[in-house]
Amino acid sequence: MLADLPLLSLVIWTPIIGGLLVLFFGKDEQAPLARIIALAVSVLTFLLTIPLWTGFDNSTYQMQFVEYASWIPTFNINYHLGIDGISMPLILLTAFSTVLVVIAGWEVIKYKPAQYMAAFLIMNGLMIGVFCALDSILFYVLWEAMLIPMFLIIGIWGGERRVYATIKFFLYTFLGSVFMLVALIYMYTQSGSFGILDMQNMPLGMTEQILIFLAFLIAFAVKVPMWPVHTWLPDAHVEAPTGGSVILAAIMLKMGTYGFVRFSLPITPDASMKLDWLMITLSLIAVVYIAFVALVQKDMKKLIAYSSISHMGFVTLGFFMIFAIMENTGSTQGMGMAIEGALVQMISHGFISGAMFLCVGVMYDRMHSRQIADYGGVANTMPIFASFMVLFAMANAGLPGTSGFVGEFMVILAAFKANFWIAFLAATTLIFGAAYTLWMVKRVIFGEVANDNVAALKDVNKREFFVLGVLAVAVLALGLWPAPLSDVMHATVDHLIEQVMHSKL
Amino acid sequence: MMTPSSFEMPNLLPALPEIFVLAATCVILLADLFVRDDKKVITYLLSLATLVGAAVLTITLHTGETVLTFSGSFVSDPMGDVLKVFVYLVTAAVFVYSRSYLMARNLFKGEFFTLGLFGALGMMVLISAHNMLTLYLGLELLSLCMYAMVALQRDSLNATEAAMKYFILGALASGMLLYGMSLIYGITGSLDLAEINAAIKSLDDSKMMVAGLGMVLVIVGMAFKLGAVPFHMWLPDVYHGAPTAITLYIGTAPKIAAFAMVMRLLVEGLGDMHAQWQEILIIMAVLSMAVGNIIAIAQANIKRMLAYSTISHVGFLLLGILAGTAEGYSSAMFYAITYALMAAGGFGMILLLSRSGFEADRLEDFKGLSERSPWFAFMMLILMFSMAGVPPTVGFYAKLAVLQSVVGVGLTWLAVLGVIFSIIGVFYYLRVIKLMYFDKPVDTAPLESTADMRIILSANALGILYLGLMPGSLLALCVAAIG
Numbered sequence: 001m002l003a004d005l006p007l008l009s010l011v012i013w014t015p016i017i018g019g020l021l022v023l024f025f026g027k028d029e030q031a032p033l034a035r036i037i038a039l040a041v042s043v044l045t046f047l048l049t050i051p052l053w054t055g056f057d058n059s060t061y062q063m064q065f066v067e068y069a070s071w072i073p074t075f076n077i078n079y080h081l082g083i084d085g086i087s088m089p090l091i092l093l094t095a096f097s098t099v100l101v102v103i104a105g106w107e108v109i110k111y112k113p114a115q116y117m118a119a120f121l122i123m124n125g126l127m128i129g130v131f132c133a134l135d136s137i138l139f140y141v142l143w144e145a146m147l148i149p150m151f152l153i154i155g156i157w158g159g160e161r162r163v164y165a166t167i168k169f170f171l172y173t174f175l176g177s178v179f180m181l182v183a184l185i186y187m188y189t190q191s192g193s194f195g196i197l198d199m200q201n202m203p204l205g206m207t208e209q210i211l212i213f214l215a216f217l218i219a220f221a222v223k224v225p226m227w228p229v230h231t232w233l234p235d236a237h238v239e240a241p242t243g244g245s246v247i248l249a250a251i252m253l254k255m256g257t258y259g260f261v262r263f264s265l266p267i268t269p270d271a272s273m274k275l276d277w278l279m280i281t282l283s284l285i286a287v288v289y290i291a292f293v294a295l296v297q298k299d300m301k302k303l304i305a306y307s308s309i310s311h312m313g314f315v316t317l318g319f320f321m322i323f324a325i326m327e328n329t330g331s332t333q334g335m336g337m338a339i340e341g342a343l344v345q346m347i348s349h350g351f352i353s354g355a356m357f358l359c360v361g362v363m364y365d366r367m368h369s370r371q372i373a374d375y376g377g378v379a380n381t382m383p384i385f386a387s388f389m390v391l392f393a394m395a396n397a398g399l400p401g402t403s404g405f406v407g408e409f410m411v412i413l414a415a416f417k418a419n420f421w422i423a424f425l426a427a428t429t430l431i432f433g434a435a436y437t438l439w440m441v442k443r444v445i446f447g448e449v450a451n452d453n454v455a456a457l458k459d460v461n462k463r464e465f466f467v468l469g470v471l472a473v474a475v476l477a478l479g480l481w482p483a484p485l486s487d488v489m490h491a492t493v494d495h496l497i498e499q500v501m502h503s504k505l
Numbered sequence: 506m507m508t509p510s511s512f513e514m515p516n517l518l519p520a521l522p523e524i525f526v527l528a529a530t531c532v533i534l535l536a537d538l539f540v541r542d543d544k545k546v547i548t549y550l551l552s553l554a555t556l557v558g559a560a561v562l563t564i565t566l567h568t569g570e571t572v573l574t575f576s577g578s579f580v581s582d583p584m585g586d587v588l589k590v591f592v593y594l595v596t597a598a599v600f601v602y603s604r605s606y607l608m609a610r611n612l613f614k615g616e617f618f619t620l621g622l623f624g625a626l627g628m629m630v631l632i633s634a635h636n637m638l639t640l641y642l643g644l645e646l647l648s649l650c651m652y653a654m655v656a657l658q659r660d661s662l663n664a665t666e667a668a669m670k671y672f673i674l675g676a677l678a679s680g681m682l683l684y685g686m687s688l689i690y691g692i693t694g695s696l697d698l699a700e701i702n703a704a705i706k707s708l709d710d711s712k713m714m715v716a717g718l719g720m721v722l723v724i725v726g727m728a729f730k731l732g733a734v735p736f737h738m739w740l741p742d743v744y745h746g747a748p749t750a751i752t753l754y755i756g757t758a759p760k761i762a763a764f765a766m767v768m769r770l771l772v773e774g775l776g777d778m779h780a781q782w783q784e785i786l787i788i789m790a791v792l793s794m795a796v797g798n799i800i801a802i803a804q805a806n807i808k809r810m811l812a813y814s815t816i817s818h819v820g821f822l823l824l825g826i827l828a829g830t831a832e833g834y835s836s837a838m839f840y841a842i843t844y845a846l847m848a849a850g851g852f853g854m855i856l857l858l859s860r861s862g863f864e865a866d867r868l869e870d871f872k873g874l875s876e877r878s879p880w881f882a883f884m885m886l887i888l889m890f891s892m893a894g895v896p897p898t899v900g901f902y903a904k905l906a907v908l909q910s911v912v913g914v915g916l917t918w919l920a921v922l923g924v925i926f927s928i929i930g931v932f933y934y935l936r937v938i939k940l941m942y943f944d945k946p947v948d949t950a951p952l953e954s955t956a957d958m959r960i961i962l963s964a965n966a967l968g969i970l971y972l973g974l975m976p977g978s979l980l981a982l983c984v985a986a987i988g
Contacts, residue, residue, distance in 0.1 A: 072902075072977040074984055075909065137905070141896035148890060151935075155943045163943050167935055174895070174931055178924035182908065182917065189913045 007052060008065050008081040011095065012129045015045045019121030022114050031113045035106060038117035042102045045124060046095040056088055058487055061495030063134060063197070064088075071138070077194050080134040085492030086261055086343060087131040089485060090254055093350045094131070096474075097250045098124040100467050101243040104358055107463075108365050109157065109241070116157060119149040120243060127251050131258065136184045136194045140177070143255065147173055150244065150252070158239040165232075165239035172232040176222030180263075183215035187267075200266040204504050206274075213271035216264045217279075223256030226316060227285045230309045237305035238370070242361030245301065249308050249353035254346050257315045261339070265319065266499040272320065273500075279320035284425050286313030291432035295439070299370050300363075303440055304356045307396060310429060311349050317426060318342025318411040322500065324418035332497050334417035339493050340486050341410025347485060348395075348403035348478055355392040355471040359385070362464050363444075366457055372443050376450025381457040386445045388460075388468040393441045395475045397434035403478035516574040519581035522562045522589065523629050529555040530622040537615030545613050552600055552618040556593045556625070563589050577697050578636035584768065584838070584986040585632045588761050592632070595758040595845045596625045601961045602853040603750035605954055609861040612657060612748065620657075621754060624650035628762035634769055637686045637696045644682075644730070647762060648675050651755055655747045667746025674729065674739045682726025688719030689774075698774040705777045720775055724785055727770065731763045733823060734792035737816045744812035749859060749866060752808055753852035756815060757845045764841035767826055772834065779829045786827035787919065793820030794926035801933045808866045810933060811851055814892060817930055818844050824923055825907040828914045835987040836906035839980055843891075843903045843972065850888045850965040857881060857962060860953045871937055873946025881952065882941045884966035891969045893934040894927050899972035899979075906980065 018041030025034035057064060063082030071079040083091065101120050109116045126146040133139035147170055154166035188194050191202040204212065222229045233253075237245050265272050272279075286309055294306035319342050322335040362385060363378070364370055379386035395402035398409075408429065415423035449455050460468065478485065517524065533555065537548050563586055571582040600621065607613040627647030634640035652675065656668035690696055692715050693704035708716060729736040744752045771782055797817025804810040822844070825837030858865035858874075865871075875882035891898035904927065908920045972979055 072980060074977065074980040075906075141901070144896045144901070148886075148895065151938075152942060155939065163939055166943075167932070167939065170935060171928065171931060175928050178928060179921070181905070182912065182920050182924055185905070185909045185912045185920065186917060188909065 006067050007048065008067055008083065008132045011045055011048045011052070011091065012081075012125045012132065014048060014125070015041055015098070015121040015128075016125035018042075018045075019118040019125070022118040022121060025114045028113075034114035034117055035102075038102050038114075038121060039099075041121055042095070042099045042124065045128075046092075046099050049092050049095045049128075052083065052088055053092060053488075056083075056085075056488060058085070059491055061085070061491045066134075071135075075137070075188070075194065076192065077137045078135050079138060080195060081129075081132040082134045083132055085489040086258070086496075088488060089343075089347050090131045090251075090258060091128050093254075093347055094124060094127045094251050097246060097350065097354055100354065100358070100470065101246050103463060104246070104361060104467050105241070105243045108361075109243075111157065116153070116241075116243070119153050120247065123149040123153075123247065127247075127255070130255055134196050136187075136196050136199065136263075139196065140181055140184065144174070144177060146252075150248070153244045154236060154240045157241040157244070160239070161235070162239040165235040168232050169236040172222050172229065176219040176229070179215040180219035183212045187212065196262065199263075200499060202504075204268065206270060206505060209268040209271035209504065210274065213264060213268040213275060216259065216268070220256040220259040220264065221282070223259065224253060224312050224316060225256065225309060226282050226313070227290060227309070230286070230290070233309060234302045234305040237308075237357075238299060238301045242357060242364070245357040245361075246354045249304070249357055250350040253308060253312055254350060257312065257319070257342070257346055260316065260319050261343075261496060266496060268504075269500045270503055270505055273323045276320045276323045279316060280324070280422060283313045283317035283320065284422065286310055287317065287429050288425055288432070291429060291436065294436040295432065297436075298372055300360045300372055300440065300444070301357070301370050303372075303436060304353060304360065304396075307356075307433070307436065308349070308353050310433065311345065311353070311396075314408060314411050314426065314429070315342040315345050315349075317422075318345065318407075318414065321411075321415055321418045321422065322497070324422070325414060326501070328419065329417050332501070334414050335497050336490075336493055337410050338414035338418075339496065340489055341407050341414060343407075343489055343493070344403075344410065344478075344482060344485060345407025348407050348475070351471055351474045351478065352392060352395045352402075352404055355388075355468065355475065356396060358467060358471070359389045359392060362460060362468075367453055372440060374451070375444040375454060377445075377447045377454055378457065379445045380449050381454060382459040384465065385460045385468075388472060389445055390441060391472055392475065393437045395479070397437045398430050401476070401479050403475045403482070405479055406482045515576070516572070518566065519572045519574045520579055520633070521566060522559045523626060523633070525562055526555060526559050526622060526626045526629065529558065530619055530626065533615070533622065534619045537619065540615070542614075545615065548615045548618050549600065549604060549613075552622055553597055555622060556597045556600075559629075560590055560593045563593075573635060575639075577699070578639045579633050580635035581633060583988065585765070587982060587986045588632050588765050588838070588842075589629055591842050591845065592625060592628050592758045592761055595761070595849050596621060596754075598849050598853070598961055598965060599750070599754045599757060601957055602753060602849070602856050605958065606748070606750045606856045606859055609859075610658065610748065612750070617654065617657060617750075620650045620654050624654070624754070625758065628758060631762045631769075632765040634766075635698050635773075637690065637698070637701075637770075637774070640766065640769060641679075641683065641686065643762075644766065645679065647759060648679065648730075651759070654751045654754060655743060657751065658748045661748070663746040664748060667743045670739055670746075671743045678726045678729030678736070681722050681729070685719045685722025685724075685726060688715055688722065692716045692719065698769060701774045702776055705775065716778070717781055720778055720782060721785070723770055723775075724782060727763070727767055728789055730766065731760075731819050731822075732816055733789045733819050734796045734816060735789075737793070737796070740816060741809045741812040744815075745806060745809045745866075749808065749852060749855050749864065753849065753856065756811070756852060757849045760815075760819075760848070761841050761845050764822065764837060768834065768838075771826070783827045783829060786823050787916075790820045790823035790827060791919070791922055793817060793823065794923060795820075798926045798930040798933075801930070804933075805868055806866055807855060807868050807871070807937070808852075810868065811848070814930070814933070815848065817926065818892075820926075821904065821907055821923060824911050824919065828910040828916070830910060830914060831984075831987050832913060833907075833910035835980075835983040836903075836910045838987060839906050839983040840903040842979070842983070843899045843969075846965065847888055847891050847900060847969060850884070850962065850969065851892065853958075853962045853965065854881065854885050854888065857952060857954050857958065860950070868937065868940060870948065871940045872944045872948075874941040876946050877949065878952055880963070884963060885941060886938055887966045887970050889934040889937050891973065893931045895931070897970070897973040899969050899976055901973065902976040902980065
């Protein structure tokens with residue numbers, strides 16, 4: 001019964017239409033109603049994604065829940081949706097994060113609350129669409145359309161330098177994507193199809209592949225973001241309202257890495273192999289250098305933003321290390337571990353970074369400061385909050401038993417099969433990650449009560465407790481028992497490796 | 506050749522919309538004499554009725570076939586029919602948007618509407634021209650109306666200056682065009698576009714050079730009318746100096762007609778010289794995109810900003826034409842139509858914000874619009890993102906179609922340049938959105954406008970959003986029209 005419904009369309013359009021509905025309650029006195037509708041829509045969307053998980057067939061790499069309709073026949077562009085083991089968990093993560101963001105913004109957002117909620121709901125639908133799209137133009141349209149609500153969220157509800165940050169954010173990401181558009185058009189003129197699956201199967205020469213790979217690289221590297229095109233992220237994170245930071249860190253960054261596995265690796269496997277040194281180098285720079293940068297930050301949000309860049313370096317490292325593993329060991333086993341580790345890291349980072357930003361948000365709502373120096377001894381006045389914060393910080397540092405450990409461990413383990421030095425450099429993150437995270441926690445949470453403002457702090461209320469509690473459960477569950485997540489991915493990852501190993505020349 | 510003795514009645518049916526508009530406008534011209542100043546709304550309604558009537562005629566007479574009449578000097582074909590319908594639509598929108606603006610400035614007179622309708626007639630003739638003389642006739646009819654309209658606000662220094670600039674430079678460009686046409690006529694011995702095309706095929710090298718010179722002069726004339734760099738100088742000054750309602754008129758429907766002029770002259774007349782004009786168009790397109798987008802950033806006046814934005818859009822439009830394939834022409838046609846719709850909305854928003862004694866043409870006049878009117882701020886948001894080419898608005902598909910045709914003929918580097926300049930362009934469109942959404946309002950007066958304007962303007966912007974979600978039918982229409 002449920003399987004007959006166009007589930008993917010439902011999860012894309014429910015939040016978008018719901019968001020438009022919320023917009024109608026734009027007046028401030030109607031805010032309570034707008035909040036309730038927003039919550040209902042986001043919860044409904046999340047519930048609609050659950051059948052995607054329960055009804056998912058782990059044994060096949062084929063696209064599931066496929067929907068297909070002609071959209072723009074002139075250019076052979078189709079409304080083609082489908083999910084596999086890589087995109088399904090990301091869709092659940094997106095819908096889940098949006099529910100938390102709506103709750104987290106409940107009474108905190110006083111200025112135009114309905115528009116705030118509506119923007120997140122619309123973005124929820126667009127983001128889910130990005131993960132479902134199997135037509136490259138549909139993908140591109142959603143990928144770009146998503147920038148509009150985010151641009152407004154940062155610009156309207158952001159901090160002091162919000163205008164600078166949001167324009168920088170928009171221009172950076174727009175700059176990256178247009179090159180991808182040219183690459184997509186080029187492939188269309190060669191193959192006559194904008195279908196992503198068709199592009200994965202079309203033959204391409206080496207020069208073409210390299211150019212297409214570089215075009216994709218600009219688009220996705222900006223989004224991940226990879227060093228050296230990461231500079232928009234700290235600005236955007238710092239200025240964005242808490243909800244915006246959560247969605248940016250938890251979902252938007254994942255789109256860059258998703259792009260690598262959906263486009264770069266399968267469409268240009270030979271170029272990926274040829275340029276894997278570049279990707280590994282950039283990833284390691286992100287992992288090591290950005291960790292140092294994080295160490296010296298004075299602003300908590302900035303610190304977490306840099307920590308995100310560093311963690312996303314792990315993901316790209318995992319994806320592009322596979323060629324070195326193949327060369328070194330001659331088996332595909334380690335490759336699977338590298339990619340799966342990276343994918344698990346994506347999901348885990350979604351929870352952890354979201355949780356970290358929510359923690360900062362909780363403190364910011366009370367103190368209106370993000371500076372580490374303004375805090376100290378928060379554990380004395382907010383003990384429950386402090387326990388959450390410490391847990392998430394440990395997860396961020398990759399403590400075994402939390403989700404942060406699983407992905408990093410898998411990637412480092414696989415890295416040893418590729419090259420000792422890659423593994424060594426990647427493993428330093430366990431030290432540096434612990435250093436910058438725990439040092440921040442030490443300065444903010446522990447010690448004597450620093451000043452009167454901290455002394456006056458009130459511990460988390462029920463709403464905040466719920467949000468942080470749910471995330472804590474997710475972080476621990478994924479850390480203790482990651483099998484359900486990796487089981488979903490096996491077949492898809494195996495197929496991806498097959499595609500990558502199959503030369504297109 | 507026709508001699509008086511062999512005169513036979515030409516087939517008038519294909520030209521019926523033109524004849525109707527001519528007759529109706531003459532009637533309006535006369536009727537307006539008897540309409541008192543406070544009852545000019547009658548003239549306004551009659552003008553709208555004329556456009557509706559022309560649309561009905563064009564649609565009912567549409568056969569999907571190409572019919573020549575008046576000894577081959579006038580053509581009725583699918584491309585022309587589609588373009589004309591959009592000319593009526595955009596002109597009607599211009600009339601609706603202008604009403605309260607003109608009333609507030611004591612310009613709500615018969616002249617505006619009759620000149621506007623004669624201009625529309627000029628566009629129709631231009632679109633249907635199949636002979637260089639017909640083409641020139643249509644172009645001059647249109648141009649003369651526009652010169653007069655710019656000067657309509659007699660006591661405004663800016664408008665008078667703009668009209669003089671426009672007239673002198675326009676006359677110069679017309680001269681260039683005419684000289685080019687005469688050279689081509691001299692070499693090929695014909696004014697008929699199809700015959701010219703046939704004759705050029707068999708020219709030897711020395712004659713080809715003369716034809717080439719003629720082609721260059723023709724392109725200069727066209728580039729001026731389009732506003733392509735380096736013949737764009739008039740455009741910002743005229744857009745800025747003219748009353749906004751007139752800017753709206755000049756900046757929208759004539760772009761559709763200019764596209765038709767390029768199609769008729771370059772593609773139908775000089776199609777065989779594609780290799781030569783392609784190079785010229787490449788240079789003009791790149792320069793237009795560069796100059797338009799970069800200089801637009803420095804503007805503080807939104808009319809000037811939109812003028813430079815027009816120049817950059819013309820560059821994009823030329824990209825589609827220079828591809829030289831049916832795909833390219835249909836993409837350029839799609840671009841011209843959607844651009845006219847976007848520009849109508851954009852200038853319409855300025856008119857919406859303006860009131861008696863207040864032009865609302867500075868960028869800062871848009872500050873905090875989302876507080877004053879969330880709905881129209883949202884409409885402007887759609888229009889700006891569409892001009893920037895951000896999905897899900899139709900501006901994205903216009904760019905997509907053009908880029909695709911350029912990449913299709915192997916000019917991928919040109920597509921890369923195009924997207925780079927469009928990134929630069931995004932900045933100034935974003936600035937408008939920034940002003941509307943992130944800044945606090947300076948001016949808190951409520952918006953004064955008539956209900957019909959609000960409805961049509963909303964429909965205009967929502968149409969752009971709708972076409973961005975469902976561009977298929979309009980794209981297919983353009984492809985079918987080019988054939």
